[in-house]
Amino acid sequence: MNLLAAGTAVCDLQLLTEGQAQGFTLGEGEWPLRGLVVMHQGEVRAFVNQCPHAGHRLDFPPGRFLTPDGELLLCRSHGAVFDKASGECVAGPCTGERLRSLEVAVVGAQVQLTAEVNVDALVTRYW
Ligand code: FES
Known part of the structure; x- marks a missing residue:
C-alpha cells in the first residue's frame, strides 16, 4: 500500500504566488501521487x-497548468478547464466533474498534507 502520512510536505510556500500553480510528485513506485497546488485569492x-x-x-508540457489568461486550470489533452477553488x-x-482535491494547509514555510492519503485508492489507473 502506498500511503502518505499527514504532515507530508507537498511544496515550499515560497514556490507559490497568487494565481499560479505548482506541480509535485509524492510517493514511490510506478504510480506515485502527482498533484498540483494552486494559490487562489x-x-x-x-x-x-x-x-x-x-x-x-x-x-503537458510539465508545469503548465493554466489557461493563457491565468484564470483557470487547463487540461491540455482535450481542453477541459477547471475552477481553481473547487476543481470543478x-x-x-467533462463539464460538471471535478478534480480530486487533497487536504492541505500552510504549516510554517511549507504546504503539507493534513490527512493521510492512500495513493493507490486515489489515483485511477486507466491502463
Ligand atoms: S484528458 Fe483532460 S480533457 Fe481529456
Missing part, C-alpha cells in the same frame, strides 16, 4: 494531477 488548494475526462495529467470542470468534455 490567498488560499492554497491542492488537487490530484489527473483529469476526470480520460485520466491524463493536466500539464466549467467547460470542456
Whole structure:
C-alpha cells in the first residue's frame, strides 16, 4: 500500500504566488501521487494531477497548468478547464466533474498534507 502520512510536505510556500500553480510528485513506485497546488485569492488548494475526462495529467508540457489568461486550470489533452477553488470542470468534455482535491494547509514555510492519503485508492489507473 502506498500511503502518505499527514504532515507530508507537498511544496515550499515560497514556490507559490497568487494565481499560479505548482506541480509535485509524492510517493514511490510506478504510480506515485502527482498533484498540483494552486494559490487562489490567498488560499492554497491542492488537487490530484489527473483529469476526470480520460485520466491524463493536466500539464503537458510539465508545469503548465493554466489557461493563457491565468484564470483557470487547463487540461491540455482535450481542453477541459477547471475552477481553481473547487476543481470543478466549467467547460470542456467533462463539464460538471471535478478534480480530486487533497487536504492541505500552510504549516510554517511549507504546504503539507493534513490527512493521510492512500495513493493507490486515489489515483485511477486507466491502463
Ligand atoms: S484528458 Fe483532460 S480533457 Fe481529456
